[in-house]
Amino acid sequence: MLxxxxxxxxxxxxxxxxxxxxxxxxxxxxxxxxxxxxxxxALAGASLGLILNFDPVYSAIVFAISSALILGVIFTKMxxxxxxxxxxxxxxxxxxxxxxxxxxxxxxxxxxxxAVVLWGSLLAVTVQKLIILVLVLxxxxxxxxxxxxxIDSMLYDVxxxxxxxxxVQAHMLAMLFFAGVIISLSFRxxxxxxxxxxxxxxxxxxxxxxxxxxxxxxxxxxxGAVSALTGLVVSYALxxxxxxxIAIVSSTILLLAYLFKTATEMARKRKLRNV
Amino acid sequence: MPPLExxxxxxxxxxxxxxxxxxxxxxxxxxxxxxxxLTLITGPNGAGKTTLLETCLGLLKPYRGRAYLFGVDTRSWxxxxxxxxxxxxxxxxxxxxxxxxxxxxxxxxxxxPYKSIFESLTExxxxxxxxxxxxLGIEDLLDRPIGTLSGGQQxxxxxxxxxxxxxxxxxxxxxxxxxxREGRKLVSKVVSEYVRKKDAAxxxxxxDVNPIIKYADTIVRMDNGKIISGDCYx
Numbered sequence: 182m183l184x185x186x187x188x189x190x191x192x193x194x195x196x197x198x199x200x201x202x203x204x205x206x207x208x209x210x211x212x213x214x215x216x217x218x219x220x221x222x223a224l225a226g227a228s229l230g231l232i233l234n235f236d237p238v239y240s241a242i243v244f245a246i247s248s249a250l251i252l253g254v255i256f257t258k259m260x261x262x263x264x265x266x267x268x269x270x271x272x273x274x275x276x277x278x279x280x281x282x283x284x285x286x287x288x289x290x291x292x293x294x295x296a297v298v299l300w301g302s303l304l305a306v307t308v309q310k311l312i313i314l315v316l317v318l319x320x321x322x323x324x325x326x327x328x329x330x331x332i333d334s335m336l337y338d339v340x341x342x343x344x345x346x347x348x349v350q351a352h353m354l355a356m357l358f359f360a361g362v363i364i365s366l367s368f369r370x371x372x373x374x375x376x377x378x379x380x381x382x383x384x385x386x387x388x389x390x391x392x393x394x395x396x397x398x399x400x401x402x403x404x405g406a407v408s409a410l411t412g413l414v415v416s417y418a419l420x421x422x423x424x425x426x427i428a429i430v431s432s433t434i435l436l437l438a439y440l441f442k443t444a445t446e447m448a449r450k451r452k453l454r455n456v
Numbered sequence: 457m458p459p460l461e462x463x464x465x466x467x468x469x470x471x472x473x474x475x476x477x478x479x480x481x482x483x484x485x486x487x488x489x490x491x492x493x494l495t496l497i498t499g500p501n502g503a504g505k506t507t508l509l510e511t512c513l514g515l516l517k518p519y520r521g522r523a524y525l526f527g528v529d530t531r532s533w534x535x536x537x538x539x540x541x542x543x544x545x546x547x548x549x550x551x552x553x554x555x556x557x558x559x560x561x562x563x564x565x566x567x568x569p570y571k572s573i574f575e576s577l578t579e580x581x582x583x584x585x586x587x588x589x590x591x592l593g594i595e596d597l598l599d600r601p602i603g604t605l606s607g608g609q610q611x612x613x614x615x616x617x618x619x620x621x622x623x624x625x626x627x628x629x630x631x632x633x634x635x636x637r638e639g640r641k642l643v644s645k646v647v648s649e650y651v652r653k654k655d656a657a658x659x660x661x662x663x664d665v666n667p668i669i670k671y672a673d674t675i676v677r678m679d680n681g682k683i684i685s686g687d688c689y690x
Contacts (some may be wrong), residue, residue, distance in 0.1 A: 254626050322506065327573035327574050328573060330564075330565060330567070330568040330571050330575075330576070331569075331571070333557075333561070333565055333568070334565040334566075334568040334569075337555075337557055337562060337565055338549075340515070340546060341544060341546055341614075342568065342569075343515065343539075343621075344513050344515060344539060344542070344544035344546070344627070345539060345540070345542070345543065345544060345566060345568070345569050345621070346536045346537065346538075346539035346541075346542070346569040347536075347568055347569045348536060354682075391602075392554035392556055393556040394556055394557065401641035448457070
């Protein structure tokens, strides 16, 4: 049991960290809706994996990468209406996921295999999945370091970067690809419907706490890891569902960050009034 | 007209429309800009000036006609290579107060498209950034976050970024909009000298023609998506 818990803790830290980091980039590049669609495509893939007897993680990765590629091409070809196409993929993916669950032999949503896909599970982490997570982390960090100037240029101003000859589409595609793979690997812990709590709550909290881009990246990935780790420990201690607990912890952190920002803003204004 | 060797921009019967709009933003535009020329595009709001500039760079694609930048069709994937020879100053350049990138970093990022993986700036490139910053009077701002600067200072920064890249073509969209009188005179002079010395081309969109008109080789007037006067073959 201790070995399973250690694996889960490690996976939680890595998933939270990666989700927080990729969430920062998709938010700054304004492709949040696109990544939302990729996440749902991963859920559809995992659900199909269930009825076709594939490992849900691998089928989720295949679906996530395919949708990232489709969205990447759409991003290149369409100047307007990308968000709407993205929403169409989101609804189609959700429909596929729900159909797949309905078509599977088990009709109870708490059944172990479906529970992993929908709500996440502490027991779902294996050594193999952990190694893949580590590899993805290494690849992601290498990508960010290798293309630091390119990515910084896009974070500053995407249109200007494109006008200067930067391959914006390729980097958007790469970011969606990483988002897809990271989401596919993370939903074992959080569940397909709650993975967004790790993807967007940490960056939203980081935005409340600092204005500096690199601090936002650092805080987003750190808060992601803290949310996942705390959620896991609390869920283990209180026997709560792991995905929902992680989502509640990350939402609480976001709320605290918002309250902290409001309090410091009020203090700053009071100080200004007294000057 | 047949394409010429030193054509930097060549638009042939170009029509452009924005997605969802039932009327074209630009109609049957013919324009040729060659090296060593400064072209001023003017006209009222909504005339299609920015659309024209973005079409030249391939950021907007024509639904009828052909647009070429350095002889490359803007629909081609090779357009990125042509864009690397260009610099752009967008109309909406002002960043919010919380934008923390420093002025130096923002100018450095203009070199990003020339850099391969893990490559950083050379000594020579950093020296050029320093030189251009001094030329535009922003050398004291290099380590300041962009969000803390005024609109005029931010505009000088994007112009410095554009010039640092040593472009063969400059595309400037309302580059005087936030500048004071002295700033307008300085930028006009620096840009026109750059065009002459480097045999580059500049296409400047401005509804205010005063600061630049004396340096312009060609003045193109637009209204309602059409060129209404001016020599389209500069």
